[in-house]
Amino acid sequence: MCGIVGVVSHQPVNQLLYDALLLLQHRGQDAAGIATNHSSMFAMHKANGLVRDVFRTRNMRTLQGNSGIGHCRYPTAGSSSEEEAQPFYVNAPFGITLAHNGNLTNWEQLKEEMFKNDRRHINTDSDSEVLLNVLAHEIQKATVDISIDAETIFQAVTVLMRRVRGGYAAVAQIAGVGLLAFRDPYGIRPLCLGINETEQGNEYLIASESVALEGMGFRFVRDIAPGETVFIDNDKQLHTRQCADNPSLNPCVFEFVYLARPDSVIDGASVYSTRLKMGEYLAKKIQREGLADDIDVVMPIPDSSRPAAIQLALALGKEYREGFIKNRYIGRTFIMPGQAARKKSVRQKLNAIPDEFKDKVVLLVDDSIVRGTTSREIVQMARDSGAKKVIFASAAPPVIYPNVYGIDMPTRDELIAHGRTVEEVCREITADALVYQDIEALKQAISDVNPELTSFEASCFDGVYITGDVSREYLDKLENERNNPTKAAKPEDAGRSQLNLNLANEG
Known part of the structure; x- marks a missing residue:
């Protein structure tokens, strides 16, 4: 990116x-x-x-x-x-x-x-x-x-x-x-x-x-x-x-979820409007899972998730509050190289307002959960500020596959949702409950804003690589080079991947 x-x-x-x-x-x-x-x-x-x-x-x-x-x-x-x-x-x-x-x-x-x-x-x-x-x-x-x-x-x-x-x-x-x-x-x-x-x-x-x-x-x-x-x-x-x-x-759905500014329009779809729609669909899923009644307050994790959180709170009829204040002079943690840098920057970037959390069941809304480092730190900050219960909601589906088209999601080890159930991810980030957006709901949120958009690049969510040239061997090689920069993948390692992908070139 x-x-x-x-x-x-x-x-x-x-x-x-x-x-x-x-x-x-x-x-x-x-x-x-x-x-x-x-x-x-x-x-x-x-x-x-x-x-x-x-x-x-x-x-x-x-x-x-x-x-x-x-x-x-x-x-x-x-x-x-x-x-x-x-x-x-x-x-x-x-x-x-x-x-x-x-x-x-x-x-x-x-x-x-x-x-x-x-x-x-x-x-x-x-x-x-x-x-x-x-x-x-x-x-x-x-x-x-x-x-x-x-x-x-x-x-x-x-x-x-x-x-x-x-x-x-x-x-x-x-x-x-x-x-x-x-x-x-x-x-x-x-x-x-x-x-x-x-x-x-x-x-x-x-x-x-x-x-x-x-x-x-x-x-x-x-x-x-x-x-x-x-x-x-x-x-x-x-x-x-x-x-x-x-x-x-086939526009990249992650542009609408996180990458682009909300005041941009991409391929005829307002990024802000698509994020509002994501909030609407996420609210419906929270209701289906029976979590809505317990929630006292809805809070965004600034800034990308704010439109989704606003619309979600409105749809649920819950109070919307800004519980975290962002230091705008710290970079976006997703695009910081290295887990250590991301973890250190979370507390520098966000500061909680304790009065907004004390003795409340809080629904935290983020645009996505990629590596989980930020989510875990934020849940702990909410608890430290007195939250009675922390429910975490992602406006995007689980990120479980590598991205090879310009977003830094190249290895399985870095993706918290890869190989884990929703319940296991919930325990990893120490939340009381976790709700992910459904992939079809995410795509529909964009199509609702521009009905002419019917096909998307969503490989990090669904494993479909639309260019048709991404094989399991290719992904294995990327991961091996990422984990061992001085060592290329060996030919005999090809084909041993445990990835469960819907590769476009394999039908």
Whole structure:
């Protein structure tokens, strides 16, 4: 999960890119970078850290030009070294910069092909650098002479989409040529287009979420379709083309559960409205399980779960209270690398108001339970504050499968619900009762907001990997590499997985 932005303007874009990245900071807090283009020359600055810490006045002064791209990173592939901060750059053909959100499932195979067949060297373990080199290679192949146009771009991306597998959205800039953006054929990761109509002509902004467009004064035009490529040339003319053979829209449900800002609209569905619907469906399940009568008060675990908790309390006819106060200067615990960092940050991030808990049966509502570290700490905080009983509710189903499309859920050991019943998870987080959202109710909550959304990427909940190339052996290898970074999976270990998956490529 990362945030990406690309802009073509009549004015210098360094400040605009910086401000847009601030609006996307929730998507990645590990590193940030900006690359601009001026007179066919690139200027770039990137480093580890928050956007506000990476860029100083001296850095901004060097980022000249009326077009550019930006990135804020949450690492899912590769490492969190500064060398893997984005954007990435290659000098041939023409010079290209690229920023990428998502994860390529076949990046290692592509990296080998790049070296053996395409004679391109990949300098890091980042799949984003692989994606850039595939793009550069295909553009070079499609370029008949030294000139390049929209048709050349579309030909190159068409071949790229046949070679690359996984979930991805990308923005790239070709020196002296223009800016392009494309989204994977399954529409897993979000990407949208905005326009600013000025007296000098149209300006364009492309970003991971609509909130970045609106915050910068751009009018939201539409989401970029699965498999679509958008190209804005040096004359600021917009060109679009469907470059995938069989595109289909399958947005990631975790964007609606947690990742996206509530004021964003993704594929025609308001994130805030979908979270309200999640609360409604969760209330119905709590009633079915006979837990509603005991509840004195409903409390959200800030911030992502607040809309669901508000609607749930309304549906149950219960009091809604803010029992936890959040320190907004602590990062989102889900995207912090390492269990120790997450556990330490919970008490720094949240502080309880004891009067709201004392002698009450409290229903705590969270957006999801992934590793369980935060949930366990929060339940204990509620008890320490005097709660008589703690019921825990998740607006999402149990997270029981690895995610391979750009969210950091790669191993079974890190997922508290994998291999455990609901009762066992309840004991692990020390709650008195635990209620999970049903998977069909979660999907229906999104479809209720936009009925045109009928298919989703929900592999972390249902084990269905829609790209069709994720095998048990692949997941075993990921887990082995995660647990033993210096040791690759042995061939004889293949096929020994205990995962119970509905792999799409196995029917």
